[in-house]
Amino acid sequence: MDFDFSFPAEMSELKINGRYNIQKRLSGRVGCSVYIAEDTYRFNELCVLQEYPSNYGALQQSAKILYQLEHPQIARFREYFKGFREAREYGYLVEDYVDGLNYAELAQLYRNQENQLTEQEVLEKIKEVLLVLDFLHQKGIAYGDLNSTNLIEDSEQQKPVLINFANARLDPRECAQDIVNLAEVANSFLEDEPSAQVSSLLTSMRQGEFSSAGSLLKSIESLNIDHQPATSQTVVIAPAKKTNRINPLFGCLGKLALVLGLSLGAGRLGWMAGKSWLNSHNNLPAPENSSSPSPTTTIDSQVQQRLLGLKISDQSFFNSLVDQVFNNRFPEQKNKTRDSIAQKQWDELANEMLDHLSTLKPQALDNLGKYSPSDLSRWSLDVNQLHLSSRSLLNLADGQYSKWFASLDFQGQPSEQVRYALIYSQLLSLKAGENYQRLNSLPGQLQGTLQPGQGQAYTIRLTQGKQVQFNLEPNGDIQLSIYSPTGKNNLLESSSKGQWSGALPETGYYEIILSSQAKEPINYQFKVN
Numbered sequence: 052m053d054f055d056f057s058f059p060a061e062m063s064e065l066k067i068n069g070r071y072n073i074q075k076r077l078s079g080r081v082g083c084s085v086y087i088a089e090d091t092y093r094f095n096e097l098c099v100l101q102e103y104p105s106n107y108g109a110l111q112q113s114a115k116i117l118y119q120l121e122h123p124q125i126a127r128f129r130e131y132f133k134g135f136r137e138a139r140e141y142g143y144l145v146e147d148y149v150d151g152l153n154y155a156e157l158a159q160l161y162r163n164q165e166n167q168l169t170e171q172e173v174l175e176k177i178k179e180v181l182l183v184l185d186f187l188h189q190k191g192i193a194y195g196d197l198n199s200t201n202l203i204e205d206s207e208q209q210k211p212v213l214i215n216f217a218n219a220r221l222d223p224r225e226c227a228q229d230i231v232n233l234a235e236v237a238n239s240f241l242e243d244e245p246s247a248q249v250s251s252l253l254t255s256m257r258q259g260e261f262s263s264a265g266s267l268l269k270s271i272e273s274l275n276i277d278h279q280p281a282t283s284q285t286v287v288i289a290p291a292k293k294t295n296r297i298n299p300l301f302g303c304l305g306k307l308a309l310v311l312g313l314s315l316g317a318g319r320l321g322w323m324a325g326k327s328w329l330n331s332h333n334n335l336p337a338p339e340n341s342s343s344p345s346p347t348t349t350i351d352s353q354v355q356q357r358l359l360g361l362k363i364s365d366q367s368f369f370n371s372l373v374d375q376v377f378n379n380r381f382p383e384q385k386n387k388t389r390d391s392i393a394q395k396q397w398d399e400l401a402n403e404m405l406d407h408l409s410t411l412k413p414q415a416l417d418n419l420g421k422y423s424p425s426d427l428s429r430w431s432l433d434v435n436q437l438h439l440s441s442r443s444l445l446n447l448a449d450g451q452y453s454k455w456f457a458s459l460d461f462q463g464q465p466s467e468q469v470r471y472a473l474i475y476s477q478l479l480s481l482k483a484g485e486n487y488q489r490l491n492s493l494p495g496q497l498q499g500t501l502q503p504g505q506g507q508a509y510t511i512r513l514t515q516g517k518q519v520q521f522n523l524e525p526n527g528d529i530q531l532s533i534y535s536p537t538g539k540n541n542l543l544e545s546s547s548k549g550q551w552s553g554a555l556p557e558t559g560y561y562e563i564i565l566s567s568q569a570k571e572p573i574n575y576q577f578k579v580n
Contacts, residue, residue, distance in 0.1 A: 066091070067143060068134045071100055077200075083217040087148065097148035098129060099214060102141050107133065109217070110142035116192060117146070117216045123432045124183035126203075126214045149214060151206040155199035158239045170249050173240045174271055177233065180211050181271075182428055184229055184264035193225035194218070197232035199239055208436050223263075230261045248274055265425075351398055357405045361416055368420035372465040373401045379459055407455045408469070415476035422471035430478050437481055438489065438510045438560040444481070446532055446545070447506035448474040450566035454504030481508060490579075493519070497577040501529065501567035509563040511579075516554050521563075522578040523549035528569040534562040 065073045071088040077099070084102045089095040103110045114131040121127075129145040152160065154176075161168060168176075180202060187194055195218030202211045234256035245253065252270065261267040355366075363369060377397050378385045384393050408416060418426075431441040452461070452470050461467040481487040488497075490511040499507060513519065521542070523531050526549030533542035533551060536559025542551045545566070555561075567573055 065136065067100065067102075067136065068132060071098070071143075071145070073100070083215070085215055088145075090145075099126065099146045099148050101144040101146070101215060101217060102136075103143070103217070104139070104141055107142045110144055113216045113219055114144050116219045116221065117144070120187075120190075120192075122183060122186050122429070123208060123436060124179075124186075124210055124212050126212055144217075146214060149203040149205050149212045151204045151212075153200050154202040154204065154211065154236060154239065157204055158199065161240070162242065167242050168240050170241070170246060173237055174249070174274070176211070176240065177237050178268065178271060180233060180236070181264045181268050182425075182432070183211070183213055184226075184233070185268060185425065186429065187219075188223070188226045188229070188263040188265065191221055191223040191226075193220045193222055194229050195220050195225065197229050197236065199236050202236065208432065210432055210435075226263045227259045227261060230256050230264065230267055231259055233267075354398065354401045354405065357402070357409075361405065361408060362413070363408070363416060363419060365420040368465060368468065369401075369404070372469065373397060373404055375465050376400050376404065376456070376459065408472075411472055411476040412479045414479060415472040419472050420465075420468050422468055422475075426471060427474065430474060433478055434481060437487060437508075438512075439481065439487070439508060439562055440534065440538060442538065443508055443532075443534065443562045443564050444474060444477060446564050446566060447477045447481075447486070447508065450506050450530070450568075451477075451504040477506075493579050495578065495580060497579070498575060500572055500574050501565065501569070502572050503567060503570055506564060506566040508565075510560050511563070512560050513555050513558070515556065515558040518552075518554055520552040520578070520580045521550065523565065524576045524578075525573070526550070528567065528573055529575055530566045530568055532562075532564040532566070534564070536560055 067073065067088065070092050071090060072095070073086050073088050074097070075087045077085040077087060084104075086100045086102065088098055088100040090098050101110075101113075110131060114128065117125075117128040126146040126149055129147065131142065131144040134141055134143050180197075184194065184197075194213065194216070196215065201213060201215045203214055204210075205212045234253050237253060237256075241249075244250075252274070255261065255270075256267065261270070358364075358366065358369060377400050380400070381393070381396060384396075387393075389397060408419075427441070430444065434441060434444045448470065451473050452466075455469075456466055459466055461470050477486075486506060487508045487510075490509055493511070497509070501507060521531075521533060523529060527547050529549065530545045530547055531549050532544050532546070534544075535541050535555075535557045537557060540556035542553075542561075547568075563577075565575065565577065
């Protein structure tokens with residue numbers, strides 16, 4: 052999004068392909084121009100239209116790459132086609148419109164308002180970009196044109212979103228260039244001379260010493276940057292996170308600042324607090340199978356058939372999982388050769404684990420045994436789009452984990468992989484609306500049925516000072532959590548009381564989580580007045 056949005060007046064009256072009304076030019080380079088357009092087939096919904104004057108093959112390649120990508124920090128592909136303008140043939144690629152400021156505008160706005168980001172805040176911005184670059188690089192895709200105009204700070208999810216895949220390539224050797232370009236993006240937010248640590252990091256990035264986003268992420272995590280004190284204008288969200296520095300009514304960029312102020316305000320508070328909670332509770336190494344399988348471990352044919360049916364191909368991992376549960380329940384059998392009775396107990400546990408796993412979404416089973424903490428960061432971004440924080444996602448997943456494994460420790464154990472699968476399965480259910488509902492007003496009464504270990508999530512936007520009464524029946528068998536928008540003034544956390552009344556401490560989206568502790572299906576009534 053270049054600052055010069057001018058384009059020929061006749062373009063404003065142009066309809067591409069009989070469908071897309073051009074509204075504004077975002078950028079223009081040799082080989083590709085980018086516009087905001089109205090999609091008249093979708094009630095004039097805004098979209099981004101990329102125009103290629105030549106080389107339709109390059110357009111097809113970009114479209115093919117973008118079509119296969121699904122990530123909350125990548126503008127979603129809609130279609131590509133050939134069209135004519137002024138008797139010339141062009142290729143067009145259409146993406147979802149992302150509402151927000153690009154990084155060039157954002158950096159300029161900070162400078163105009165004399166609100167300088169700390170080094171730690173700049174590194175946090177870069178880490179957010181690295182999350183989506185890591186997603187691409189793991190697939191062998193180089194973005195190819197990383198710059199401040201192709202990164203949009205989405206006002207909805209408060210994260211940078213990549214647009215314009217005109218130069219994306221399926222070539223892992225080019226991934227290092229993305230990191231070189233990212234150094235210039237980082238530098239645009241730094242006004243003063245950086246510290247020795249940050250200066251050295253930027254130099255290494257510019258010199259191509261990092262082959263991928265993953266390697267740079269590790270280096271940034273190892274840095275020890277002092278947290279600079281906040282100014283009197285700064286609202287501190289969480290340690291090492293961004294701050295709300297913008298006065299939305301100041302200067303000639305007031306309109307842009309208002310958008311930024313809103314996005315860095317209520318939305319960022321809740322979502323960043325959730326991510327901070329996730330990081331503090333899940334900064335764990337990749338799990339290791341510390342419960343070594345017994346030399347006598349065998350799997351009977353019935354269990355093998357069930358594994359095949361669930362498409363769980365890593366039998367070694369499954370053995371380790373059952374061994375972990377077996378050793379926990381029968382500690383006297385640990386490291387002993389199993390007799391027929393012990394083997395029968397092991398087989399029963401194997402079927403019990405398969406009963407549990409069969410309730411998960413098939414997609415969640417695909418990577419069982421291969422999940423890592425970086426997956427949690429990506430899922431955190433996804434759940435933020437529902438106005439839910441990661442703490443709510445973990446609350447729902449851990450309720451089910453406790454039902455399956457009681458207090459079995461998961462850190463560094465095979466069962467940690469099952470917990471990852473539970474989290475991802477919960478995320479898919481929330482996104483499908485199976486156990487999530489966004490309330491537009493105080494509903495009076497809600498009701499439903501929860502299976503053992505199952506949870507239900509609601510979100511509702513409420514105003515500070517409003518008198519509200521929450522009442523859950525029956526209480527005791529269902530735990531109730533009500534998280535405030537920032538996570539700093541939660542009303543209830545895993546409470547069995549089921550009641551709260553009073554004046555709300557904050558304005559924003561409140562997260563309401565119900566989690567069944569019952570052994571049987573249980574009906575509930577939840578009153579909100």
